[in-house]
Amino acid sequence: MARMTDDEASQIADERAEQTQTRRATAPALEEVLFEPIPVLDHGFVRCVDYMGDDAAIVQAARVSYGKGTKKISQDEGLIRYLMRHRHTSPFEMCEIKLHVKLPMFIARQWIRHRTSSVNEYSARYSILDKEFYVPDAANLAVQSSANHQGRGDALDPSQASAVLDLLRDDAIRAFDSYDHLLNADETGAPRDPERPGLARELARIGLPLSSYTQWYWKTNLHNLFHFLSLRADSHAQYEIRVYADAILDLARRWTPLATQAFEDYRLNGAELSAQALDVVRRRVAGETVDQKASGLSAREWRELETLLNP
Amino acid sequence: MARMTDDEASQIADERAEQTQTRRATAPALEEVLFEPIPVLDHGFVRCVDYMGDDAAIVQAARVSYGKGTKKISQDEGLIRYLMRHRHTSPFEMCEIKLHVKLPMFIARQWIRHRTSSVNEYSARYSILDKEFYVPDAANLAVQSSANHQGRGDALDPSQASAVLDLLRDDAIRAFDSYDHLLNADETGAPRDPERPGLARELARIGLPLSSYTQWYWKTNLHNLFHFLSLRADSHAQYEIRVYADAILDLARRWTPLATQAFEDYRLNGAELSAQALDVVRRRVAGETVDQKASGLSAREWRELETLLNP
Amino acid sequence: MARMTDDEASQIADERAEQTQTRRATAPALEEVLFEPIPVLDHGFVRCVDYMGDDAAIVQAARVSYGKGTKKISQDEGLIRYLMRHRHTSPFEMCEIKLHVKLPMFIARQWIRHRTSSVNEYSARYSILDKEFYVPDAANLAVQSSANHQGRGDALDPSQASAVLDLLRDDAIRAFDSYDHLLNADETGAPRDPERPGLARELARIGLPLSSYTQWYWKTNLHNLFHFLSLRADSHAQYEIRVYADAILDLARRWTPLATQAFEDYRLNGAELSAQALDVVRRRVAGETVDQKASGLSAREWRELETLLNP
């Protein structure tokens, strides 16, 4: 149960070896890792298989320019940061990236909620799935959070974790064995056991666990990629999608370093204040002491604001 | 394992009982069944929970009219059929429908590929899933099709079917028992077995089968609904999504009868001819005999055309 | 050159007079003004012609509930504010509104940039445009802003304003007269001057000014409406689109008062802080004195932050 077969690895190596000339904008730091799978979770990966545009392309589009339109890096940076700050989002749509991702199905179901993207997924109606499923690291097992209704709380102790992992693994193996039995197909698709028919693929797969790995090509523009990252690289996201988001954020830094830095500064690591919270901040900056009661904030919002101001 | 609980059924009955006045366009035949669940598969359903517009709304938008703009039903029908025929699609976007659907997850994964819609799905990170999974009818079990790589061929004989169903059912029960064990939670969320912690919901669910039922609110406009139906009420769609599409097509007939009839005539039951197929048809209508070799069509396209012309 | 003809006004009155029963959610305060044109600019208007859902519909979708799912208004409000605060945007997509808008073409060109909506516009290829164009109020004429490259600065004095308005008005009248001459069509479409042919409508209109009024049906969901309002009810938006946004914001308050209040509190009247600005705020709240040099902010961002904190 390796991350990819020797044949797959060799196809990737072949693709990486080929170089051609182009008049298009190129992003050298991204070219370096193009096609290279970045390992994520136990069997997953994400790899960039194509891209369009770079930081300069954002500037060109914003200026609707005839040529590269780049005078100095510092001017480009200033414009990009201005666009990000004022939510002039359309120039960021002018860059596009295509990723090949291998991921567990329960993560695929969260990921696909981002609608402004193009997807081609491996079809289990048409093809047979490999016997690959996600089993968490013991260190990532945790109890239901009591504070956050959709998150994790304290980690499990090692012996408890071990029992959980055994159960998850045994059930998954059993489900894949049943799948194999129901398909009853050798490599050519012919029945291995000629005494009984193979079940249609679209039916045989319905008992597979949500932890089964799938794969897709996923293509989106830089604006939507940032939106994806702002939600999925966030601490409220499930750990198993956050690790994909982190890997993609690294790719974005190679691809459009100025835009990605602006995104991190203005969105990912910035904060939003409500009208009421802004009022509290103004008064406190002016030296006033404000308590929750006088703030107009709910107890929960007050706590959130306190945490924001005194991290 | 009923389709819905008594409490849920009674909430629906309450909602159906309430009536208010509105100035908006109403679709009486759809109002009749509003909120009423239409059973689909063994535990699923689809029910219409809201709608906007009717056939006249399509006409009003096409005419950008001040009032109802309807002179005669026959004129509206003529305009609607004209719009459908010439793919003037935007007026059909002026009608909107919201459905509450209970469906197996492997179907949800196909359904969600239709991106121009709004979705709120029951969250298994936040809530605990009911013990409900799809088991096909014996009559719907079939071997992999040899002609169509992503479809079904001959039905299984009863004894074979019975063995398949036992396996699917046993595995699903086992997976749900494991889920229950890992959660270790009573109705209040407190551990049933105080000796061990409950696993976080977002992790406990990863071993559940793709046949598990989920639920969502799904909202789309009439144009996109027709696109959904043209793909999912088609004979190439998987049976388990086709039955949902068929139920929704019935709702569409109640909602916008003229537009839905036009859709069935021009799209669902119509045909597309390629330039080459059109040429063959022209020559045959003119009395010429054309064989595959002279047609410019591939063997497969030739067969498809033959089937289309002589069903 | 009235805002609408007697015939149009009477069609609207007829439509307002009709009431039917519905099981659907209704928004009484919006029903009150349904179909009623709200005057905007000199000849424009916006009127709500249909809607789907209300505040409770947001809650129902967020809970994927079987019935109304509403316990208390205060619980609904809490949930709606939570959803808005944490950018759980999909439940807001479950409400939909349809507007009929009459607006100058240069505003239509800004408006149409909001892509996630449905539009049917009056066609000047098919129909003849009324002789209606926008002339600003003298009070709204201003010089180019020196601070903001895409905005207005000081107002013009009355005599200067008067000269500008005369020029705009004369040119528009001349363009519409030419249009009329080129069309050469009476009400039936037959040539008024039988000695010369009428030019095709799609060509005759190309000389009309950008100030010409057009009309459309525009339909969007509440999430996208809020996004539209956050950009177009903003002080950076051109005055002529801001007045439409303000009128629509009033409609939103009638339709979904809880959600609209949350939008105003968390988005419209809130603020975003970059990572660097947040750091400055933290230090100042903690009693530290920070100047621009030590802040990591550009001079421009520093000024923007100062203005935000001391309005």
Add this chain to the structure above:
Amino acid sequence: MARMTDDEASQIADERAEQTQTRRATAPALEEVLFEPIPVLDHGFVRCVDYMGDDAAIVQAARVSYGKGTKKISQDEGLIRYLMRHRHTSPFEMCEIKLHVKLPMFIARQWIRHRTSSVNEYSARYSILDKEFYVPDAANLAVQSSANHQGRGDALDPSQASAVLDLLRDDAIRAFDSYDHLLNADETGAPRDPERPGLARELARIGLPLSSYTQWYWKTNLHNLFHFLSLRADSHAQYEIRVYADAILDLARRWTPLATQAFEDYRLNGAELSAQALDVVRRRVAGETVDQKASGLSAREWRELETLLNP
């Protein structure tokens, strides 16, 4: 009033001269003309400024492959034609193209209706428009069609055409002169006539004609490009947008020759039959004589079918 300035032409030449290495898929025939403006109408152009993917990228995505996944051109062609025929549209979304277009505003207003694309338009709030407007060729002037309510009929005779062109040209010049007068700005933005203030740009432009040229960067994927072409390269489209569509179709042939050929065969030059028309065709192919009365088709649809079968 040239198509572009010397400075713009030289920026383009510079951009064309630069070549770099890339690991990405390249489309050599498109590279040849990259950045090169293709003249359209009297002052417009379209030029490809970037692209992502090629025919092989469609195949790779459809197969979710690790490497190029290309065995033989003929296999790729077969798969691409299969995908097109069966409306498996998502692999075509995996190719992306970015165009720089200069076009009259009345055409921009039609073009922008295609929502699934990214646009950055030259801003007349921020910048000053060049004095460029579209004047048709005399040969393209025509009367309103009597058959098609939104099209053109017979051409105007030369003397009539000449009068029309004079009127269009004079009005446009006058409008641009007024614009210039209202702006009252030299190249630096300072008032040319210091005695009176310059009007804000966002106001000065409202009297410009719809024939004024604008520019934008427009980016879309291949699937949506084909959709655009199917509507805008069609004989029902206005001539002035059709010439842009034709130029883009040529670019598509250079970029993805196999996919574009499939699009032309199955969509652009194919035909759709309604259920009723299909029935007529079946009966006529079987040797039956069918007249309109017995066909179930309206008189208009009957004529359309006759024209289709006997062009």
